[in-house]
Amino acid sequence: MSKTFKSPHVDDRRDFAKLVERTSKAMVKHLTERPSQPVDCSNPPDHIGDELANLTLPADGMAADDILAFFEDKLMPWSMPTNHKHSYGWVNTSPAPISILGDSLAKTLNNGQDGYDHSTVFLMHSLGRWLMELSGFVASDGTPDGMAILLGGGSAANLNGLTVARYWAAKRDGWSIREEGLQGNHPAMTYYTSAEAHSSVQRCVEQMGIGAKYLRKIDTDDNFRMRPDALREAIEADLAAGLRPACVVASVGSTNVGAIDPLDDIADVCDAFDVWLHVDGAYGGIVGLDPAYTEMTSGMSRVNSLTLDPHKWLQVPVDCGAVLVRDRQLNHENYTLVPDYLRAASTEEGSIPWPCEHMFELTFGDRAMKTWAAIARMGRGGVRDMVVNCNNVARRLGAIIEGADDLELLAPVSVSTVNFRYVPVGSSLSAEELDTLNQRISDRIVESGEGHVPTTKVNGAVSIRACVLHYENSEDDADHLIELVRKFAT
Ligand SMILES: Cc1ncc(COP(=O)(O)O)c(C=O)c1O
Known part of the structure; x- marks a missing residue:
C-alpha cells in the first residue's frame, strides 16, 4: 500500500x-x-x-x-x-525598512511581474510614471513619457535599452534585426560611450553581437565628461568608413567619479546624425532632484531610453534595476513573441502593457511593490531631500579635503561621489608609494570594522572613493571618514 x-x-x-x-x-x-x-x-x-x-x-x-x-x-x-551607514564603496545601499516589507509581501503573493492584468502590473504603470518624474524622463511639456519595466539591475536595464536601440537602427534602415539577426549584408553598427562608462556597456555590446571593436570609447574632458566634439568626429569618421552609427550611451553619474555627460550637447549630435541616445543613470539618474544638478540633467527629456537602479539611491533591496523607454511600441516590437498557451488576451491594444512583452525574461518576480513602497514612504519631497542630503555630505567631504594640507581631491565632487587620497605633508613619496599608502589606508579601515571605503583608480592613481548613499548619512559622517583616513595613515 x-x-x-x-x-x-x-x-x-x-x-x-x-x-x-x-x-x-x-x-x-x-x-x-x-x-x-x-x-x-x-x-x-x-x-x-x-x-x-x-x-x-x-x-x-x-x-x-x-x-x-x-x-x-x-x-x-x-x-x-x-x-x-559607514559603507561608502559600493553603490547598492541599505534597504528602506518599508521596502523589505513590500518585498516580503510580494514574495507571499508570488505574482510574477511578467503579465496578466493583476494588481502589481497595474501598480507598475503608476510606478513607471513616478520613476519618470523623479528622473526628468518627461516629454517636452513636462509630462511622464514612455514606459518603465523593472529588471535585475543596471546591467540588465542597459542591455534592454541597447537592444531596443539596435532594433530601431535596423528598422530605420528598412530591415529587421529580429528576422536577420546580424547575419545579413548590412553596414556594421557602431555604438559610442565615454571612457568612463560602466563596464556593463561594453559587456552589452559584446553580448549583442556588435563587438567591442565597434564600441567607441569617446575621450572625456578634465571633468571626466564625454566630449561632444570628439563624439561628432567619431561618428563622422565611422560614416565615412561606411559604418552605421546606431547608439550613444551617456552617463549620468559615472561609477568611478560620478561624472554627468553633457546631455543636451550629446542629444544635438544624436539628432544631427539620427542616432539613438541611451543614458546610463543607474547611479545618478535621479540627481536632477537636487537643484544644483537640475540644469545639468535637463537633457533627460531628449533621451530615448534610460537606466535607473532603484537598488542604489532609491534604497530598494537588491535586486532592482529599471529601464525607461520613450517609444513603448518600438520596445514592444523588439521583444514581443507570445506563444499560444499564453495568448489569454490582447496586451497592447488599449490595455496595460505586459512587461514580459518588452523584455527578454518571461517569469520573473514582482519588484514593483518594494520599489513603490520605498518611494511612497518618502514622497517626491522626501526623495529630493535625501538626494540633496547625500550630495551635501559629499560636498562637505570635498570641502574638508580641499582645505587640508594632507589630502588631495582627485576628481570634482559629483553625484555624491568623492575621490581623494592622503598625501603626507611635505611628502617626497613617489606615485607608486602614494598608491601603496592609500591602498593600505583603505584596507586598514575595512579591517578595523570602522568603515568601508575601497579604492579605485583616477587618472592612473589609487584613489579612495566614497559614495554617499545611505538614508542615515549626515555631515558628521564626512568628519568621521576623514578621521579614519588620518588614523590609519600613520
Ligand atoms: C553607472 C552604472 N551603470 C551600471 C551599473 C551596473 O548595475 P548593476 O550592478 O545593478 O547591474 C552600475 C553598478 O554599479 C553603475 O554604477
Whole structure:
C-alpha cells in the first residue's frame, strides 16, 4: 500500500503566524543591531564557510524551526557592508525598512511581474510614471513619457535599452534585426560611450553581437565628461568608413567619479546624425532632484531610453534595476513573441502593457511593490531631500579635503561621489608609494570594522572613493571618514 504523501508545507501554512513571529524577531534584531556591528562583516569564519559550502542533502525534511535557527546562526550574522551607514564603496545601499516589507509581501503573493492584468502590473504603470518624474524622463511639456519595466539591475536595464536601440537602427534602415539577426549584408553598427562608462556597456555590446571593436570609447574632458566634439568626429569618421552609427550611451553619474555627460550637447549630435541616445543613470539618474544638478540633467527629456537602479539611491533591496523607454511600441516590437498557451488576451491594444512583452525574461518576480513602497514612504519631497542630503555630505567631504594640507581631491565632487587620497605633508613619496599608502589606508579601515571605503583608480592613481548613499548619512559622517583616513595613515 502506498503511503499517503503529506507535504510539510501544509504544517507550515498552519503554523505560519508562529514562524513569522520568529522570523520577524530575527529581522528586527538585524536592523537594530547592525549599526553597532563592524561595517564589513560579510565573510563568515572559515569553519562556517566550509560548513555552508559542504552541506549534505538531508534524507528527511528538517523542522521549520531548525531551518530558521540555521538562518539565524549561520547566515544572518554575516552581512554585506552596504547595510551600514559607514559603507561608502559600493553603490547598492541599505534597504528602506518599508521596502523589505513590500518585498516580503510580494514574495507571499508570488505574482510574477511578467503579465496578466493583476494588481502589481497595474501598480507598475503608476510606478513607471513616478520613476519618470523623479528622473526628468518627461516629454517636452513636462509630462511622464514612455514606459518603465523593472529588471535585475543596471546591467540588465542597459542591455534592454541597447537592444531596443539596435532594433530601431535596423528598422530605420528598412530591415529587421529580429528576422536577420546580424547575419545579413548590412553596414556594421557602431555604438559610442565615454571612457568612463560602466563596464556593463561594453559587456552589452559584446553580448549583442556588435563587438567591442565597434564600441567607441569617446575621450572625456578634465571633468571626466564625454566630449561632444570628439563624439561628432567619431561618428563622422565611422560614416565615412561606411559604418552605421546606431547608439550613444551617456552617463549620468559615472561609477568611478560620478561624472554627468553633457546631455543636451550629446542629444544635438544624436539628432544631427539620427542616432539613438541611451543614458546610463543607474547611479545618478535621479540627481536632477537636487537643484544644483537640475540644469545639468535637463537633457533627460531628449533621451530615448534610460537606466535607473532603484537598488542604489532609491534604497530598494537588491535586486532592482529599471529601464525607461520613450517609444513603448518600438520596445514592444523588439521583444514581443507570445506563444499560444499564453495568448489569454490582447496586451497592447488599449490595455496595460505586459512587461514580459518588452523584455527578454518571461517569469520573473514582482519588484514593483518594494520599489513603490520605498518611494511612497518618502514622497517626491522626501526623495529630493535625501538626494540633496547625500550630495551635501559629499560636498562637505570635498570641502574638508580641499582645505587640508594632507589630502588631495582627485576628481570634482559629483553625484555624491568623492575621490581623494592622503598625501603626507611635505611628502617626497613617489606615485607608486602614494598608491601603496592609500591602498593600505583603505584596507586598514575595512579591517578595523570602522568603515568601508575601497579604492579605485583616477587618472592612473589609487584613489579612495566614497559614495554617499545611505538614508542615515549626515555631515558628521564626512568628519568621521576623514578621521579614519588620518588614523590609519600613520
Ligand atoms: C553607472 C552604472 N551603470 C551600471 C551599473 C551596473 O548595475 P548593476 O550592478 O545593478 O547591474 C552600475 C553598478 O554599479 C553603475 O554604477
